[in-house]
Amino acid sequence: MSKLLELDQVTKTFQIGGLLDRATLQAVKGVSFDIDDAKAEIFTIVGESGSGKTTIAKMILGNEVPTTGTIRFEGRDVTTVRKRRDRLDFMKRVQPIFQNPFEAFNPLTPIDLFLFTTAKQFCGAKTRAEQESQADKALQHVGLSLAEIKGRYSHELSGGQLQRIAVARALIPEPKLIVADEPVSMVDASLRMSIVNLFQHLRDDLGVSIIYITHDLATAYYISDRVIIMHRGDVVEAGNAQEVLDNPKHEYSTALKNAVLPPDPERASAALRHRRAERQAERA
Numbered sequence: 204m205s206k207l208l209e210l211d212q213v214t215k216t217f218q219i220g221g222l223l224d225r226a227t228l229q230a231v232k233g234v235s236f237d238i239d240d241a242k243a244e245i246f247t248i249v250g251e252s253g254s255g256k257t258t259i260a261k262m263i264l265g266n267e268v269p270t271t272g273t274i275r276f277e278g279r280d281v282t283t284v285r286k287r288r289d290r291l292d293f294m295k296r297v298q299p300i301f302q303n304p305f306e307a308f309n310p311l312t313p314i315d316l317f318l319f320t321t322a323k324q325f326c327g328a329k330t331r332a333e334q335e336s337q338a339d340k341a342l343q344h345v346g347l348s349l350a351e352i353k354g355r356y357s358h359e360l361s362g363g364q365l366q367r368i369a370v371a372r373a374l375i376p377e378p379k380l381i382v383a384d385e386p387v388s389m390v391d392a393s394l395r396m397s398i399v400n401l402f403q404h405l406r407d408d409l410g411v412s413i414i415y416i417t418h419d420l421a422t423a424y425y426i427s428d429r430v431i432i433m434h435r436g437d438v439v440e441a442g443n444a445q446e447v448l449d450n451p452k453h454e455y456s457t458a459l460k461n462a463v464l465p466p467d468p469e470r471a472s473a474a475l476r477h478r479r480a481e482r483q484a485e486r487a
């Protein structure tokens with residue numbers, strides 16, 4: 204089966220510090236996974252802060268270059284996508300959704316203009332009527348309509364509404380892959396499920412695969428097909444999401460699960476002991 208996305212032993216090392224205390228930080232250490240072209244899926248990357256999730260997202264989007272290893276999208280090494288034309292084609296196929304919907308939209312610009320610009324830039328929609336039609340179609344997929352948001356500014360909308368609009372904007376180019384980096388962490392908890400439910404609709408009805416990056420094990424459990432759990436740049440566990448999250452094998456995955464959903468006092472205290480030992484090791 205041909206692959207939509209393939210990560211092959213991808214690493215990323217950053218140079219940190221100043222002139223006198225220069226050091227390297229291995230943010231991603233040999234990560235491999237792939238997503239089939241034929242079957243859309245929700246592939247989730249879970250891990251605590253600093254585990255390398257965003258760095259992977261940036262490398263998939265071509266915004267960071269792997270130090271070693273290869274990332275291929277539809278068979279092509281993403282680092283070779285450089286010409287403007289190729290880059291536009293790539294961005295049409297791979298769309299990002301970011302954490303903070305308030306930052307994603309300039310507060311001084313009416314929100315519909317972002318959608319019209321995307322329709323123009325990626326889909327060649329020249330007239331305002333074409334742009335409106337494409338924007339409205341995308342908004343319908345997220346349970347909104349152009350009439351509802353026309354002429355409104357980001358401060359007039361809720362975080363949940365804005366994140367839906369961000370999803371709609373990402374849908375306009377009809378991508379094959381969406382890379383969503385913590386898309387619900389800034390959204391009110393009561394609205395999170397409505398956003399992640401959208402991802403299921405995109406997968407099932409539009410054939411869009413999603414890389415869903417999150418700290419939130421509850422939504423990860425609910426919507427993911429497969430999951431990888433990252434810890435300090437390594438994948439410590441990978442597989443079917445419900446199997447991994449029901450029965451984590453690695454002690455870090457267990458600790459992560461217990462920290463989020465304390466299951467019983469004994470397991471929770473084992474998680475705390477594990478974290479304490481880690482902190483002690485860090486200080487040593």
Ligand SMILES: Nc1ncnc2c1ncn2[C@@H]1O[C@H](COP(=O)(O)OP(=O)(O)OP(=O)(O)O)[C@@H](O)[C@H]1O
Nearest residue numbers: 217218219230250251252253254255256257258259
């Ligand atoms: N441009 C950079 N230069 C130096 N270090 C970086 C850079 N980008 C990320 N890092 C470091 O790489 C590590 C992984 O960061 P990354 O943002 O990928 O983690 P994350 O799992 O997405 O965390 P969070 O959930 O907090 O966003 C962190 O230690 C971070 O400080």
